[in-house]
Structure formats: structure tokens, C-alpha cells
Amino acid sequence: MLPRRFVLALPALVLGTPRSAPASGPIFTLGVASGEPRPDSLVLWTRLAPLPLEPDGGMGAAPAELGWELAEDEGFQRIHRSGRVTATADEAHSVHLELDGLPPGRSFFFRFHARGEASPVGRTRTAPAPEHDGPVRFLAGGCQNWEHGVFTAWAHAAREPDIAFVFHYGDSIYERAGRLPGASGVPVVRSHQGGDCLTLADYRIRHAQYRTDPDLQSLHAAHPVIASYDDHEVENNWAGDHSQQDGSRRFPRLVTPEEFAPRRAAGQQAWWEHMPVARAARDGAYRRFRFGRTLALHVLDTRRFRDDQPCGDGGQTPCPAAFNPQAQMLGAAQEAWLREGLSHANARWQVLAQQIFLSQRILAGDRRSMDSWDGYPAARERLLAMLRGRDCAVLTGDVHRAWAGDVAAEPGGAPVAAEFVATSITSEGDGSDMQRGAAEILSRNPWLRFHSNHRGYTRHEACGDVLEARFMAVPFVSRPGAPLLEAGRRVALAGRPGVVPG
Ligand SMILES: [Fe+2]
Numbered sequence: 001m002l003p004r005r006f007v008l009a010l011p012a013l014v015l016g017t018p019r020s021a022p023a024s025g026p027i028f029t030l031g032v033a034s035g036e037p038r039p040d041s042l043v044l045w046t047r048l049a050p051l052p053l054e055p056d057g058g059m060g061a062a063p064a065e066l067g068w069e070l071a072e073d074e075g076f077q078r079i080h081r082s083g084r085v086t087a088t089a090d091e092a093h094s095v096h097l098e099l100d101g102l103p104p105g106r107s108f109f110f111r112f113h114a115r116g117e118a119s120p121v122g123r124t125r126t127a128p129a130p131e132h133d134g135p136v137r138f139l140a141g142g143c144q145n146w147e148h149g150v151f152t153a154w155a156h157a158a159r160e161p162d163i164a165f166v167f168h169y170g171d172s173i174y175e176r177a178g179r180l181p182g183a184s185g186v187p188v189v190r191s192h193q194g195g196d197c198l199t200l201a202d203y204r205i206r207h208a209q210y211r212t213d214p215d216l217q218s219l220h221a222a223h224p225v226i227a228s229y230d231d232h233e234v235e236n237n238w239a240g241d242h243s244q245q246d247g248s249r250r251f252p253r254l255v256t257p258e259e260f261a262p263r264r265a266a267g268q269q270a271w272w273e274h275m276p277v278a279r280a281a282r283d284g285a286y287r288r289f290r291f292g293r294t295l296a297l298h299v300l301d302t303r304r305f306r307d308d309q310p311c312g313d314g315g316q317t318p319c320p321a322a323f324n325p326q327a328q329m330l331g332a333a334q335e336a337w338l339r340e341g342l343s344h345a346n347a348r349w350q351v352l353a354q355q356i357f358l359s360q361r362i363l364a365g366d367r368r369s370m371d372s373w374d375g376y377p378a379a380r381e382r383l384l385a386m387l388r389g390r391d392c393a394v395l396t397g398d399v400h401r402a403w404a405g406d407v408a409a410e411p412g413g414a415p416v417a418a419e420f421v422a423t424s425i426t427s428e429g430d431g432s433d434m435q436r437g438a439a440e441i442l443s444r445n446p447w448l449r450f451h452s453n454h455r456g457y458t459r460h461e462a463c464g465d466v467l468e469a470r471f472m473a474v475p476f477v478s479r480p481g482a483p484l485l486e487a488g489r490r491v492a493l494a495g496r497p498g499v500v501p502g
Contacts (some may be wrong), residue, residue, distance in 0.1 A: 002405035019088075023050040023058035027114050030208060031217030034124035035276030037165050037224040038289060039104035041127060044068065045220075045276035046112050046119055047094040052208035053193055059093045067113035068097060074109050074121065086361075092204050094273040104129035117432055122221045132292025134463070135399040137162050139223070139421040140353070141457030142169040142230070142397040144210065147179060147188045147226065149426030149477025151215035153456045156472065156484040158215075158222035166223045167299075167353045169397035170230030171427065172271065173197075173206045181359055186429040189478050198263055203233075203270030211274060220276070228285045228299055230355040230398055234267035235260075237371050242308040250314070250459060268304075286334050288341050295462045296347040298338055300354040305331025309375050315367040322368075322375055329379035339386050348494065349462045350392045352417075356384075358394050359405040359419050360412075362444050365436065372398070381409050384416045391494040392417035393467050395458075400424040402458065402471045403433055404450035405489040406498035412447060415498030420469040420490070422458045430476045431455050449499045452487040465494035468502060 029052045033045040048066070051058025064087045080102075087093040095112065102108075105128040112119040128136070139157050178192035179185075197203045197245040209321065210216060215498050219225070237244045241261070247254030272282040281287050283304070289297040306329045310321035330338065336354075342350060352358075357372040358380065368374035384407065394407060394417050402423040406415035423431070431454035438451045454473035461468045468491045476480035489502030 018061035022060050025050045027117055027378050028119040030211040031220055032119050032122040033220035033276040033432045034122055034224045035226060037127045039127045039129055040102050041100040042124055043276045043278050044097040047092060048114060049208055052212055053205055053417040057093055063088045063090045064093055066095060069111055071109045094272045098278055102126050120221055124224045128193055130293040135461055136164050136291040136294045137200055137461045138164050139457050139459055140395045141425055143171040143400055143424030143427040145174045146210055147192055148186050149189050149428045150480050151213050151425055152480060153425045153474045153481045155215040157457050158218040161244050163223045166225045166491055168227045169355050170224050170228050171232045173210050174232045175235055192432040198326045200266040200269060201265050207270050207274040225276055229271050231303060233271045234264050237313055239308045240306050248312055290347060293347055295349040295351050296345040297351050297353050298341055300352060302329055302355045305334055309370040311370050313370050315363055316370050317366055318368055325378045327376050327378050329376040342386050349467050350390050352394045354396060356398050357396055359407050384409050387416050393492045394419040396421040401450055402452040404499045405448040417497055418492035418499045420458055426455055426477045430478050450488050450490050454487050467492040
């Protein structure tokens, strides 16, 4: 194996000249997916990759033709629509088929054909009609570290009945180099292939490795997924134009915005290539969905448009820079888009689907996480000003623990919304009832009303005046076969901002 600097310097030598013909063997190794459910449209996804862990997926440089079918029945006797689509090398032979003109609230089955092979069958559904006033069930999850465990939680999620969508908040890959089992820290259950992800080829291989997982494939074949990204799709704690490597004592090497730009672009492109996301959302993934009159889902992008973390990032006692009134988390354009969307949203529940902790969270020694909204209090106050007086719930991830709490502008202030934080699918390995130190955080932050240190996802149901969160847990991820348990239940009630026991 060549040292990494040669890999960077000599990509043509290492990656080889483009193969002249696609490799033989099964071509749908990464499964199928669907997403972006709207009353009249959906995105269907697959990627052709006979050799998923090769930079080109084993497809070479030539385009490839696929057939596709959308059927009303699992046996594909009643074909609703069918056609052909071309996959090209510049998008890693991924397909993002954007279908419109579909009927609302309908389940469909879909599959692709290429080279005489049929893909696995996917199941999906359009969002309900605008006048729908009934319950909407959905799931939230993310933080799926390949090395920290098996994705049993996603296999359970795939079996959940009657799900309108799954919100995947991000950390769909982790960008760091493979570690060997026995390395210190969280036990490594299975290793990443390759070094740190830096180039488009690196990120493609990493996403493809994750997509070979049968439990992840089962999730995407079962429900439409509304995907966003967090930091690990590019680099831990990146912020807007800024790499985490900022020349500080913690990260002595300075990576300038100019140097960081191609890495960020590579990470974002590979994320899009592997997600059932419409072309319009490939760079900057904020967008809105509506599920009848029951809920409006505002998907936020808290990475791409933010200012750099203040006070040196990490857990810090806030320094003056944290109180900069101009600090941006969403950026001015996204803030204006959200304000406009909330003012016109005639759905009972406004749900923010985002990534990072919104509630006040005071850590030991009065420290705060500068990467979360606690590092951007002025931007949080502007956000909460938009939410006041509305029935609002916030979906969050990132911290690898399940939490629920009241969101307020000041510690202990009047609640504005309920926040439900999904735990990780695997990140940080086998869990426990309580994280070390969590009891102290709960007593220091009495507006945080639930905690669980188990891995899993959250199952939600919005129905009338109640928006419910059930924290679903798997007791272990270091080996397959974990059962599904319920770690707790909390709800939000219309007209009463915040979280109450279920
Ligand atoms: Fe994570």
C-alpha cells in the first residue's frame, strides 16, 4: 500500500485508468431507496455498483441505462408507471428519479432493471392530500457509525407499520480512517475501509461501504427517507466555510477555507449521490414538506451556512464572541425562508427537523457546547421568536443520547417548543440506561425532562392536539439480534409549549 501522500499526489496511478467495461457480477449491491414524499411526487434512488468498494463502483466511465417500474402491488401486476433512465459516471452511476403527478396518500412498490438483473423491491408512499387531518406516524434517527456496531435498530425501523417518512438527521457516514478491532475507545465491531475521507473517491467508497449493510438497505426499501446531513458527511464539526482544523492548539494544522472547499464539495456530492434527495437540495439541504393539515416539516441545514464555532469550539465557558448578535447558524437566506414558511403554514404542528441541540444545556463547570445552538444564542433567539405562539416540536440528533426537553431562550425561561433528541443508531456502541454524568446534567438543567443512553431511534405520531415521541431502544449493537424495547415516552400538547410525560 502506498503512503497516503502518494495516493493524494498520484490519483491517476492509484485509481487506475477508467475501466473499459463494467465489472461483471450483481449490479444492485447497494439496494434501493425512496424519499422526498410529497402529495404528488417522490424520488426513487439506486446506484449501480458491481464493485462497491472500488472508486468507480466497478462501472467504468460509460453511462448505463436502467429500466424502472412503479407498481400498486408487490407482485408488479398493476404497473402504475414505468420508464427508462440513464446513470452517469459523474454522479457515480446513481439514479435520482424525480416522479411527479402521483396520487396522494398512496403506497407503491418500485424496482429497477439493468443488465438483465432486477433490483430488490422497495416500498414507498406519497404524502397525504392537503386536506388530510388524521394521524401521521414518522421516525427520526441518525449517527450510524459503521465501526461502533451493527444497524439492528434500522432493521426494526424497517418493520414499523404505517410510517409516512423517516427523518435521517445525518452522520450517515463517519469520515475517519478505519481502526483495527482492539484500538482504544469504543470497541470496533467492523472496520472502515481506507484512510480519512478527503477526496470524492474516498467519500464514495465510504458511503458505498455503509450502503452494503443489509439492515440499512432494509430501512431504505421500507419507507421514504427525508435525509439531511450533519458534520461527519464532511468532517467532524465543520462550520460553513471552515474546517475544524483551525490552527489552534487542538488542531495545529491550519486548513484555510480555500483548502477546505474541495473537501466539503466532495463530501456533499457523495452524500447526495447516496441519498434519495432531489437534485434541487444537493447543496444546502433546507426544504419543506407537508403532511396534510396535521404537520408541516421544515428541514433545516445547520452546517452549510453557519459561522465558525466561537470560543475555540468544544465544551467551553462562553466567551464574548458567543454573544455576537450577528452570529449566524442558518444564514440570513434560510432564516428568511423559515420565517416565510412558518407564517403561511396552515398545519396543526410545525416540526423543525434539524441536527443539533436547541435547548439550553449547561454542562459541568458552567460549560456549553459551542457546536450546538448554545454557541449561537443570538441566532437561537431569532429562531425562537419565529416559533413563539405556534405548536412546535423540534427533532434533533448529534449527541448520541436520547433527550427530551423544553426549548427556551434563557435557562429556565418560558418554554417555546418541545425538543425530542434521537439517540444514535450505533455511535458510541452498546448503551446503558444512564450516561455517566447525565444525572448531574438533568439536575442542572431541569427543563431537560428525559434521558436515555441506549442506541435506537424515535417513533413519533402527530394526532390532533398530541405529538408523541417514543424512544425506541436496542440493548446492544456489538452483535446482531438485539430486541426492540421502549426506553420512554414523552409528548407535546397543542397550546402548552414544552414536553410532558406520556
Ligand atoms: Fe454522530
